[in-house]
Amino acid sequence: MTVVLPLTLAAESLPERVGVQDTLEALTYAALDRLSGRLASHVRAAGVDCVAMLAQNSVAFPALFFGAAKAGVPFVPMNYRLTDAQLDRQAALLGRALLVTDPATAGRIAPREGLAIIDTRTLIEAVADLPLTDADPDPQSEACWLFTSGTTGEPKTALLSHANLTAYVFGTVDPLSATEDDAVLASVPPYHIAGLVGILSNVFAGRRVVFLDQFSAEHWVDRAASAKVTQAMVVPTMLGRILDVLAARDETLPHLRSLSYGGGRMPTDVIRAALERLPHVGFTNAYGLTETASTITLLSPADHREARLADTPEVRARLGSVGRPLPGIEIEIRKADDSPAAPTERGEIWVRGPQVSGAYRGKGPTLRDGWFNTRDEGWMDAAGYLFLAGRTDDVIVRGGENISPGEIEDTIIAMPEVADVAVVARPDREWGEVPVAFVVLRPGAALAAEAIRSRVRGALRSTRVPAEFLFVAALPYNETGKLLRAELRARLRSAA
């Protein structure tokens, strides 16, 4: 099965229904199908190895995603929030590529050999008279490349095949089941796996996708109300802000029926507040990774209601759970010695199933007997509900964005006054987690927090700037010289 099939089906069965729209235009499923077929002809003629996109959400996103698939090359959405230097390093990995930009990103990636850079509008006008290419690619071929930062901050390119991306959609979504009035608000950026899979499942369901070019809570609420949006997916940070706007405006979004969230730690008080403010909305918590083609576990609306009203602590606790595995997905919690953990016992979360890839460009297979190590810590309760305890590798997840402590530490340790540094996550109501730096100065040295802050901001980006700098005499290490990050995190928790 390939990502082309959902679009073919929607275009055949619901040709006149608006399939995708942004603030400037709307395309019916038939128009989206034709545009992607023309783009595919252009991609074929250009003879490139991939179609990269450095652009905000718009109708061009699904058109390019399906167009790349019809041309039989992977689609590579890039993160416009990275610095130009980081983007340039990623561009060097693309090989012969068509790189599509929008007015906000034009010029951010310098021309280089093999890279054909073109603006979205120019490209769409250029393909207007091209014939349609509607080939169905090999299901085992690569459908997309996604850059992930991983544990060391070294960019890795995760590979997902058509079979990986479509397993979840064909296994769980009812095709063409949406009505004319259904609409989903897509605000997750296109370089996020949930953005890609969301297009597939909503097109397969025949549901109109309304794109939000860039997220702000006010903008999201305006669009949800004016487009009569019936469902949406957000990361926890977005939800907290949306609730604030709803409360300030006394808005209830009467058309909204379901809201799913995922991509980071959801503070229990935020989800409780959401359930109270929007009693007519069904909430779904989804857990997944890039390497698993998004969702692998779900906490359903019924689970949320049950947990909220439960008398027993075990059931009440499930409001903080990511739910149970999807059909066809196996999950195991393994202890450090690789033995299976008992219920409620903590360990590393391993996953197996048809949507699990675990493949990276230029690297060998990472699966063990089909099992992928998520490098997330967690446990399962006796009823099979999964709870997350944090990243095995200490990645800080700030507002759905993975931040590697290593790159922040490297920047700070380069300052001559600094003897040692550790950056760890502190739980945060708004962001889920924020980085906090423990800094050890050299004897006799003086350095203000503001100086470190501006150094990190200059070298990296604003989300990498620690929320606080704590100056300490020494960092805790174990007998083998390994930094005890867990101890630092515990200090932050007890101080909170």
Place this chain on the structure above:
Amino acid sequence: MAKPTPGLRLFSTQSGVELIVVKGADGVLTCAGAPMVTQRPAPPVADAGGAAQVQLTKRYADAQSGLLVLCTRAGSGPLALDGRELTMQASQALPSSD
């Protein structure tokens, strides 16, 4: 007559039924007694209106072979693999996560 492999679209020659194969198997898939084909019949088939209706968006399975198909257009059936009638799967009823 095509072997049902994942992703293959199949069309009934006896009714309007259309399917996508989700999990493949060996064997001959029939609708209302006749093997299904990979091209949509032209002109469209007049539905004889048999008792066994194949329902839109429902999944049908053969436990013995593991075959799983998804109905993308409704019509008269029944569906069978090598003569074994497929059974309709209970809806997964999963909430949308995206």
